[in-house]
Amino acid sequence: MQTSTLIIVLLLLSSALYYLGRQRSLTVANGEARKLHSLPSYYGYYAALWCLLPALAILAIWNGFETKVITTLVVNGLPDAVRNVGDAKLGLIVNDIRNLATGGMTSVDPDPAMIAAAKHYADLRGISHAALAVVALVIASIGGFFAWRHIATGHRARNKVESIVKGFLLSSSTLAIFTTVGIVLSVLFEAVRFFNQIPITDFLFGLQWSPQMAIRADQVGSSGAFGVIPLFVGTMLISLIAMVVAAPTGLMAAIYLSEYANRKVRAVVKPMMEILAGIPTVVYGFFAALTVAPFLRDTGGILGLDVSSESALAAGLVMGIMIIPFVSSLSDDVINAVPQAMRDGAYGLGATRSETIRNVIIPAALPGIVGGMLLAVSRAIGETMIVVMAAGLSANLTANPLEAVTTVTVQIVTLLVGDQEFDSPKTLAAFALGLSLFVTTLILNVVALHVVRKYREQYE
Amino acid sequence: MEIAMNTSEAVMSPESTIENGVLAPVRDAVGTPLLAREDARMTCRNVNVYYGEKHAIHDVSLDIGKNEVIAMIGPSGCGKSTFLRCLNRMNDTIDICRVQGQIRIDDQDIYDKSVDVVPLRAQVGMVFQKPNPFPKSIYDNIAYGPRIHGLSNNRTDLDEIVQGSLQKAGLWEEVKDRLDQPGTGLSGGQQQRLCIARAIAVSPEVILMDEPCSALDPIATARIEELIDELRSNFTIAIVTHSMQQAARVSQRTAYFHLGDLVEVGPTEEIFTNPSHKLTEDYITGRFG
Numbered sequence: 001m002q003t004s005t006l007i008i009v010l011l012l013l014s015s016a017l018y019y020l021g022r023q024r025s026l027t028v029a030n031g032e033a034r035k036l037h038s039l040p041s042y043y044g045y046y047a048a049l050w051c052l053l054p055a056l057a058i059l060a061i062w063n064g065f066e067t068k069v070i071t072t073l074v075v076n077g078l079p080d081a082v083r084n085v086g087d088a089k090l091g092l093i094v095n096d097i098r099n100l101a102t103g104g105m106t107s108v109d110p111d112p113a114m115i116a117a118a119k120h121y122a123d124l125r126g127i128s129h130a131a132l133a134v135v136a137l138v139i140a141s142i143g144g145f146f147a148w149r150h151i152a153t154g155h156r157a158r159n160k161v162e163s164i165v166k167g168f169l170l171s172s173s174t175l176a177i178f179t180t181v182g183i184v185l186s187v188l189f190e191a192v193r194f195f196n197q198i199p200i201t202d203f204l205f206g207l208q209w210s211p212q213m214a215i216r217a218d219q220v221g222s223s224g225a226f227g228v229i230p231l232f233v234g235t236m237l238i239s240l241i242a243m244v245v246a247a248p249t250g251l252m253a254a255i256y257l258s259e260y261a262n263r264k265v266r267a268v269v270k271p272m273m274e275i276l277a278g279i280p281t282v283v284y285g286f287f288a289a290l291t292v293a294p295f296l297r298d299t300g301g302i303l304g305l306d307v308s309s310e311s312a313l314a315a316g317l318v319m320g321i322m323i324i325p326f327v328s329s330l331s332d333d334v335i336n337a338v339p340q341a342m343r344d345g346a347y348g349l350g351a352t353r354s355e356t357i358r359n360v361i362i363p364a365a366l367p368g369i370v371g372g373m374l375l376a377v378s379r380a381i382g383e384t385m386i387v388v389m390a391a392g393l394s395a396n397l398t399a400n401p402l403e404a405v406t407t408v409t410v411q412i413v414t415l416l417v418g419d420q421e422f423d424s425p426k427t428l429a430a431f432a433l434g435l436s437l438f439v440t441t442l443i444l445n446v447v448a449l450h451v452v453r454k455y456r457e458q459y460e
Numbered sequence: 461m462e463i464a465m466n467t468s469e470a471v472m473s474p475e476s477t478i479e480n481g482v483l484a485p486v487r488d489a490v491g492t493p494l495l496a497r498e499d500a501r502m503t504c505r506n507v508n509v510y511y512g513e514k515h516a517i518h519d520v521s522l523d524i525g526k527n528e529v530i531a532m533i534g535p536s537g538c539g540k541s542t543f544l545r546c547l548n549r550m551n552d553t554i555d556i557c558r559v560q561g562q563i564r565i566d567d568q569d570i571y572d573k574s575v576d577v578v579p580l581r582a583q584v585g586m587v588f589q590k591p592n593p594f595p596k597s598i599y600d601n602i603a604y605g606p607r608i609h610g611l612s613n614n615r616t617d618l619d620e621i622v623q624g625s626l627q628k629a630g631l632w633e634e635v636k637d638r639l640d641q642p643g644t645g646l647s648g649g650q651q652q653r654l655c656i657a658r659a660i661a662v663s664p665e666v667i668l669m670d671e672p673c674s675a676l677d678p679i680a681t682a683r684i685e686e687l688i689d690e691l692r693s694n695f696t697i698a699i700v701t702h703s704m705q706q707a708a709r710v711s712q713r714t715a716y717f718h719l720g721d722l723v724e725v726g727p728t729e730e731i732f733t734n735p736s737h738k739l740t741e742d743y744i745t746g747r748f749g
Contacts, residue, residue, distance in 0.1 A: 262555065341592035345655070347553055348588070349605040349662060350581030359604065364595045 003063065006133050007056075010140055014052040017144040021047025024151045038158035046157040049164055051144030055136045062132045070124045074117055082113060097121050187438065190431035197425045198226045203432060205229065209395035209406075211415060211426045226429055228436060230397040234405030238316045238391060239380040241401055245320025246380075247373055250327025257328070258335040259357055277325035281385040288318035288390035296402075305402060310392035313401040319386050327376050334368030335361060367451050374448035378441040384409040408437045490737045491726035493715070495523040501666060501696045502547060502584075507561035509542050509551065516542050519561075520722040522715060524666065529688060529697045531711035531728065533704060535743065538717040540700045544668050547698065548584035549577050565666070582609050584666045585659035590675050591651030593643030593658075598635050601643040601654055602626060605662035621661055628694075629657035630687050649680025656687065660695075667691065669699040673706065685710050704744055708732050716740045 022044035029035040036043070071094055075083060082093060093114070100118035151157070195203070206227015253273070257266055293314035300307030307313070338361050346356040362369070392404030393414060415430040422428070494503075500523040509517035517539045524530050524547075532540040542551065549570060551557040563570050570580055582605070593601050602622040605611075612618040622639070626632040631653045635646070643654050652672060659667055669688070673681040688697055688710045701707050707714050707728065714731040716724045716739070724737040735741040 339592070341588060341590055342594060343553070344550065344586075344588055345592040345594065345658075346604075348548070348550060348581060348586035349608070349658065350578045351604075351608050352578055355608050359608070360594050 002129075003059070003132075006059065006136060010052060010055050010059075010136065013137070013140050013144065014048040017051045017148065018044035018048040020144075021045075021148055021151060024148055025157075028151060029153050035153050037154055037156050038161075042157040042161050043151050043155070045161045047144055047147040047151070049161065050147035051140045053164075054143045055140035058136050058139055059132065062128075062135075066125075066128050066132075070121060070128060073124060074121045077120055078117055079113055101125070184438065187431050187435050190428055191435040194425055194428035194432045197428070198432075202226060203228055203429075204436075207397055209411070211411070211429050224425065226425065226432075228408075228433065230395040231406060231408045231411055231433070232436075232440075233397055233399070234312065234391070234395070235381055235407040235409075237312050237399060237401060237405055238319060238387060238407060239377055241313060241316025242319035242323055242380045243373070243377060245317055246323035246327050246376060249320075250324045250376075251331050251369065253324065253328040254331035254335055255357060255362075258332050259353065259361070273325040273328060276321075277329070279322070281322065281383065282389075284318050284322050285385040285389035288314050288386050292318055293390055300402060307402045308392070308404045310390060310404040311402050312391055312405045315387045315389075315391035316401065318390065319380055319383055322383070322386065323376050323380060326379060327372060330372030330375065331365070331369050334365045334372065337368065338364045367454055371448045371452035374444050374451065378444040378448070381444070382409065382437065382441055384413060388413055408433050412437075489521070489715075489722040490724040490740075491731075492713075493522045493722060493725040495525050499523075499525045501526045501565065503562075503564045504543075504546075505562045507543065507546060507559065507563060509539070509546060509560075510558045511554070512556040516720055517546075518720045520717075522722060522725060524696060524698055525713065526696055527692055527694075528713060529692055529699060529711040530713045530715060531707035532698065532700045532715045532717060533702075533707050533743070534717035534723075536702075537719075539720040540715075540717045541670050543717070543722075544670055544698060544700050547666070547668055548581050548586055550581075550586060552577060578609075582662045583664055584668060585662060585664035587652070587655050587659050587667060587669045587672050589671045591648055591655050593646070593651050593654050595642060595644055597640045598643045598646070598654065599639040602658050602661050605658060609662055611662065625657040625661040628660050628691065629653045630683065630690075631657055647680070649676050649683055652676060652680070652684060653687065656684070656691075660691070664695065666696045666698065669697060671700055671702060674702060681706070704732070716743060718743070 022040045024047075025036055025040045025043035026033065033040055074097060075090070075094065078093075083090065085093070097114060097117045098121065100114065101122040203226050206225060207229050208225040208227045209230045210225040212224065253269075257269060261269065289310070293309055293311060296311060296314050296317075297307045297309050342360050342364055343356055346360045351359070387407045387410050391407060391410060393406050393410065394404055395406050395411070396403055398405060412430045412433050415427060415433075420427050494500075502524040504520060504522045504524075507517060507520045507522075508515065520539075520543060522543075532544060534540050545551045546559050546563060547570075549559075551559060559571060565580075565583060568575065570584075594604065596604070599622055602625050603618050606618060606621050612621055623632060623636075626635065631650060634650060635654075643651065646654060652675075656667075656672075673684050676684065685706060688699065691697060699707075699710065711728045713725065714728045715722060716731065716735075716737070718739050724731065724735060724740040726736075731740065732744055735744060
């Protein structure tokens with residue numbers, strides 16, 4: 001039986017047990033539901049879960065080990081001559097056997113031994129599937145039956161069902177955490193491989209970034225320097241420009257919207273800002289590359305400045321525009337969180353609106369605003385599309401916003417686009433960059449959350 | 461303002477308004493809502509307040525005397541807080557709120573277009589239901605008002621104002637060694653006295669108190685009530701309260717509001733011992749409210 005069919009059968013079985021369990025609870029209570037400890041439906045769920053969960057657990061474990069067990073059995077059945085060819089070759093042979101068994105292509109013409117092995121493999125798989133179906137259905141029936149038998153008026157079905165539901169909630173909440181841990185570990189391992197080839201001090205303190213490795217000794221322009229400083233300087237430069245645009249604009253927009261704007265203006269402007277937040281970054285990217293960058297270059301030309309066609313300024317400006325809604329909605333939230341009593345207190349003393357905002361509301365909301373700004377910075381640092389399109393690829397170590405710079409994210413993209421060889425430092429460097437970027441934004445986020453939390457304690 | 465009135469006619473009986481046919485219907489308050497001109501600090505005539513479509517206060521005329529404590533009592537939603545907030549135009553901060561009628565302080569109509577709310581609120585200060593010290597130091601909380609109104613020329617002046625206000629509010633001894641600590645760190649009763657000191661610091665003529673003790677324990681309440689009595693020599697105080705005992709203890713005159721109407725006004729003792737209006741009697745004897 002196919003696994004998917006088996007799951008459907010199990011689901012049908014458990015829904016049948018839901019009705020049986022519910023029915024039985026009413027039977028044992030002589031039709032009077034209030035004699036039961038829990039509502040009848042809880043007895044139904046109790047029986048259904050006991051039917052379903054153990055069977056699904058068996059299914060998961062079985063599927064996890066099936067291939068490994070069968071492969072071992074098949075390999076043990078192969079002639080000695082074939083078995084003792086080394087791990088790499090054996091892997092290929094096993095692959096061929098699997099392909100043969102499922103009717104696919106093989107890398108070499110199959111010999112009789114391999115055909116026999118493939119048949120053996122297919123047989124074992126068939127047996128395994130059949131056995132699994134039988135075992136799962138038996139376990140489901142036993143589980144369901146015992147749960148069904150257990151149902152009595154004093155049986156605490158609700159508590160048991162709810163503890164299982166709580167388990168589900170817990171596992172859902174940890175899913176994201178485990179995924180994050182998985183991502184960090186995978187990046188970490190690749191980064192460690194990179195640091196085995198390039199010393200970590202060269203990476204962290206090197207002033208030159210030129211990841212092309214020479215394949216032959218006489219190649220030019222392939223120095224293979226992995227100094228990360230120009231990338232981080234570029235990232236910081238662009239983030240700084242973005243924050244110079246976004247922080248005051250976003251904050252002032254938030255002040256206007258929360259303190260001055262009447263309801264009509266608010267009803268129009270707020271959704272518009274949210275539309276701005278909904279524009280895909282790739283659209284911002286080509287806006288930066290095709291409109292803003294040429295505009296800046298032409299304007300610079302008129303003013304006698306040498307602006308390169310891909311500049312940190314263009315990318316930073318557009319990124320700043322992109323972050324404005326982010327800053328303004330976070331600031332709006334914290335400004336609105338300042339209790340009305342604060343405003344009343346200031347107005348009651350005869351403070352004007354602007355005095356109230358400057359002296360009372362902003363100081364009270366400041367930690368929250370700072371937290372929001374830090375979150376915005378970490379967003380700017382992690383932003384990719386705009387800088388890929390508008391900032392350029394050359395790793396200049398410069399603080400001049402009119403020159404092309406490159407960022408950490410841009411380099412990760414360029415290192416991993418196209419054909420890869422996963423044993424060269426060039427490709428592995430992407431993971432080291434990813435790790436350092438992750439650590440940077442993580443620190444920023446932790447600091448920001450800490451600041452925001454500190455603020456929350458003030459009024460509660 | 462919509463109702464044109466002769467400015468010399470500061471004292472005017474509600475009946476005359478009917479005869480003039482300016483507004484109808486006039487709901488007469490029983491008792492003595494109006495005072496002789498020289499006794500009144502604030503005069504309110506035919507005040508109507510609307511929240512959008514809702515008519516929250518109907519035609520209230522009431523004088524607030526010099527150096528008196530006037531208590532406003534009544535069941536929840538009767539409009540007493542709304543009326544109080546009209547007296548320093550705090551209702552301006554509510555978009556949908558409209559105020560009609562005339563409210564004067566020292567012969568100046570506070571809703572006149574030429575009047576700026578900033579000096580008005582310095583003249584008519586306010587203390588709120590919940591203590592709301594700013595998240596600043598105790599010193600800065602008090603100094604805030606004098607600073608925004610430019611009341612002091614130098615630090616010494618400001619120090620004097622701060623100390624004087626805290627002394628008048630009976631808080632000086634408790635906080636003099638920690639003026640630089642946040643005002644939010646004080647206890648509830650201390651915070652409320654801090655807020656009173658903050659209101660006093662701009663030397664207002666009138667102090668409005670909107671249920672100033674409702675968030676406090678009985679001991680802190682007693683302390684504030686004592687303070688209100690002391691402040692009477694320098695200020696006029698209008699206090700909204702839910703506690704009839706409090707009204708009886710602190711006020712000289714009491715005004716009873718009911719569903720947006722001013723029902724009865726009179727000397728506190730009279731209101732509580734011998735109310736003339738049935739509604740007032742029912743309320744103070746605890747039959748409802």
